[in-house]
Amino acid sequence: MTFTPYAALPTDLVDEIAGAGLDPEAIYADIARALGEDLPGGSVDTTSAATIPLEARGRADFAAREPGVVAGLGVAEMVFRYVMGNDVQVSDRLPDGTSVAAGDVVLRVAGPTRGLLTAERTALNVASHLSGVATATSHWVAALEGTNARVLDTRKTLPGWRALQKYAVRCGGGVNHRFSLSDMAMVKDNHVIAAGGVVPAFEAVRAAYPDLPIEVEVTDLDQLRELLDAGCDRILLDNMSTALMAQAVGITAGRAVLEASGGLTLERAREVGATGVDFISVGALTHSVKVFDIGMDLVDE
Incomplete structure (x- = not known):
């Protein structure tokens, strides 16, 4: 042929x-x-x-x-x-x-x-x-209706399929997170451990790449306060309870974009969105979609 x-x-x-x-x-x-x-x-x-x-x-x-x-x-x-x-x-x-x-x-x-x-x-x-990706995304979009939160994808994509899977997320009404390790810095728990804290990690990235968007993961409200004082404008709330996320939104008071992640389910989507977070990131949109x-x-x- x-x-x-x-x-x-x-x-x-x-x-x-x-x-x-x-x-x-x-x-x-x-x-x-x-x-x-x-x-x-x-x-x-x-x-x-x-x-x-x-x-x-x-x-x-x-x-x-x-x-x-x-x-x-x-x-x-x-x-x-x-x-x-x-x-x-x-x-x-x-x-x-x-x-x-x-x-x-x-x-x-x-x-x-x-x-x-x-x-x-x-x-x-x-x-x-x-x-399947688009349909799953649409379910999250529907669940978040009435809140200001939007659903984000992650880098948990099939090798070689990232652009197509992220395109399908957009078709379903979702928003794309970073496409690669170079178009945005994302400081996670292992980076924090290696750098000696959330603020040292944030400041190290800001010094090395002053024009690059930076997001930092936090697990408690003390880390959140430290980052806000350091000028971090995008913060990921990792595996927090709904009540703790609501407190984080109140403490932040619009000074940073907040993303909820970790342990989220479609059943919890609306209550998490109602806390006032800006984004909810969902790896399952791409890594285990039906x-x-x-x-x-x-x-x-």
Whole structure:
């Protein structure tokens, strides 16, 4: 099977992916690696080759099996185009971030039947996982409605999938935390131990990288007060009780952005948001999310 080079992709699809803050060329390379797992060494889809005539053409629907928020459908289209190039027609693709009900068609594809089935699993893997991230995020957003708190992701992402998973968080209404170890400094408990305290750690980072945003993790109110006096303007409240977080908000009085983290559950989200914290960070959005159930069904015509 001959696959489509990146340069042959439709310009509007490339522009759409780039406009979402993603690197379309890097994603296309990931798609190539994923298809390489299914077809190692240029092998063929043996089942499809044996059961489907080479000239057969078909149409298939991607349908949601449950309610949720979809994401990654543009990337799924890239998978089909990688396999079939301009010999595939994609229609009725819902915008990423759309809320859907069970049974809703989110994407339609038509082309060589062998190609549709060869691309199926990789396309579904992408769309199901990213829609799972978006859906989970939307549940936290809904739980925080009526408070000023917003849900943040973390760096607890699958290797190589960070940009896509963080994109899916945005599709679900969440906010991205730092993308790497260099675009923001985050002083955690081990840094505090190594530096000899929260303030020495904060001041060391500020001296080394004066223009870099800095966030420092605290576990008690004394550390919070010390950091506020030192001028720290972003503080993470780690594994604090709801009552302690409410006290922290009162002590801070708007002098710093406060982020709650550690031991948080969806059931606790509203009460934590009601304390007045600015953000709630949730690693589970990406590191242990349940995939969203999407199926691909060939349609008799």
